[in-house]
Amino acid sequence: MQGRIHGNEPYGAESILTLLKDLGTNGSAEYQQIRDAFTIHFIPMYNPDGSELNIRQTVLYDDATGEPLLNDAGQQQRIDLNRDWVADKFQADESLAFYEYWTMVKPDYGIDIHHQGLKQQYGTGDDVTLSLGISLAPGGPTLPTLQGGAYDLLTRQMHGFVFQELSKYGYITMDRYQVGGNLEIDIKGGVVSAMMLGLDYQGMNPTGHSNPVVFFETSGNTSDGSLGQKARGKSIQQNVLAMKSLLSGLATDEVQQVDPEVWEEIPHAPVAGYSTDYAGFIPVSF
Numbered sequence: 001m002q003g004r005i006h007g008n009e010p011y012g013a014e015s016i017l018t019l020l021k022d023l024g025t026n027g028s029a030e031y032q033q034i035r036d037a038f039t040i041h042f043i044p045m046y047n048p049d050g051s052e053l054n055i056r057q058t059v060l061y062d063d064a065t066g067e068p069l070l071n072d073a074g075q076q077q078r079i080d081l082n083r084d085w086v087a088d089k090f091q092a093d094e095s096l097a098f099y100e101y102w103t104m105v106k107p108d109y110g111i112d113i114h115h116q117g118l119k120q121q122y123g124t125g126d127d128v129t130l131s132l133g134i135s136l137a138p139g140g141p142t143l144p145t146l147q148g149g150a151y152d153l154l155t156r157q158m159h160g161f162v163f164q165e166l167s168k169y170g171y172i173t174m175d176r177y178q179v180g181g182n183l184e185i186d187i188k189g190g191v192v193s194a195m196m197l198g199l200d201y202q203g204m205n206p207t208g209h210s211n212p213v214v215f216f217e218t219s220g221n222t223s224d225g226s227l228g229q230k231a232r233g234k235s236i237q238q239n240v241l242a243m244k245s246l247l248s249g250l251a252t253d254e255v256q257q258v259d260p261e262v263w264e265e266i267p268h269a270p271v272a273g274y275s276t277d278y279a280g281f282i283p284v285s286f
């Protein structure tokens with residue numbers, strides 16, 4: 001469970017800490033089932049320096065002088081940690097530390113919490129509170145080729161289950177995470193994509209471990225000011241419900257029973273193509 005890799009997205013940390021407290025104190029059968037089924041590793045705040053600065057990235061520092069490293073234009077070198085798990089990158093210390101941690105834990109699943117701007121649901125125009133995302137698009141150019149299609153199936157079921165469970169609550173309006181109105185993302189440079197691709201950086205993942213990961217995007221960035229802050233309590237609670245539901249569904253194997261076609265029922269614009277970080281725009285009939 002990973003949150004606040006982007007320092008200006010606070011609810012990842014807050015919701016993970018809430019879930020951690022609930023898992024540690026709640027005596028209900030559902031929480032007991034989760035505790036019995038899993039060992040859970042929490043990274044509530046992946047990007048502490050960026051969080052303190054309330055910026056998306058982190059700042060690279062010169063270890064010798066303690067001053068920020070500057071680029072050729074004299075500006076601070078800022079690194080988006082969510083784009084720093086790449087075979088020839090790992091520019092920030094945080095990236096290497098958490099990558100090494102991942103290679104030691106070799107998790108079965110991952111969940112990543114983000115914020116997004118305010119958006120409306122396709123078809124209804126309702127304000128979306130939670131977008132369900134996968135960084136390598138189901139049915140897209142990459143995911144069906146991994147693990148014989150197992151991740152393409154399982155990530156659809158993971159979000160399909162969350163969608164069905166959270167639809168029972170009246171205040172959570174969901175859709176699929178899309179960009180540019182009608183594009184799915186298919187990025188290989190994102191941290192959770194690297195997990196699904198089984199990135200082996202400098203021989204640290206010799207067995208080629210990989211695992212499926214989904215992410216949740218809470219609507220309301222810190223830059224949305226009062227609009228985002230007004231929804232704070234509900235935003236944190238919907239993340240907690242989403243994470244708890246997914247853990248519970250995986251613990252009981254209910255997730256694996258979900259019809260993967262539910263992925264198509266989650267509100268989304270008709271997909272025109274894929275926004276990639278390796279081949280630009282790829283039309284849907286690739």
Ligand SMILES: [Zn+2]
Nearest residue numbers: 006009114115
């Ligand atoms: Zn983010």
